Amino acid sequence: MHTIRLDLESLVQDGKISPEEAICLEGFAQPSQKGGLLINLLLIFGAISVAAGTIALLPNAATDWSSPLSPLAELKHCAELTLMHRLRFSAQD
Numbered sequence: 001m002h003t004i005r006l007d008l009e010s011l012v013q014d015g016k017i018s019p020e021e022a023i024c025l026e027g028f029a030q031p032s033q034k035g036g037l038l039i040n041l042l043l044i045f046g047a048i049s050v051a052a053g054t055i056a057l058l059p060n061a062a063t064d065w066s067s068p069l070s071p072l073a074e075l076k077h078c079a080e081l082t083l084m085h086r087l088r089f090s091a092q093d
Contacts, residue, residue: 003030 008022017025 011017
């Protein structure tokens with residue numbers, strides 16, 4: 001199957017086809033592919049963002065592993081201390 005491109009406005013202006021024929025031919029046109037391209041670009045951007053975030057979160061030589069706790073365990077420990085601190089001061093009020 002072949003794709004044919006026509007400039008309907010110039011064909012109507014030159015008198016080669018009538019405006020009714022131009023409307024009829026326009027009805028046979030393929031839908032615009034711009035929306036699909038935008039969605040594809042957004043999906044690609046999202047995939048690259050997820051990959052970059054995953055790589056950034058992976059432990060490497062620059063990560064401080066000198067603590068006996070893993071970074072996630074340290075975060076949990078800090079959250080528990082903060083919660084206990086807030087509870088203690090809210091109980092005093």
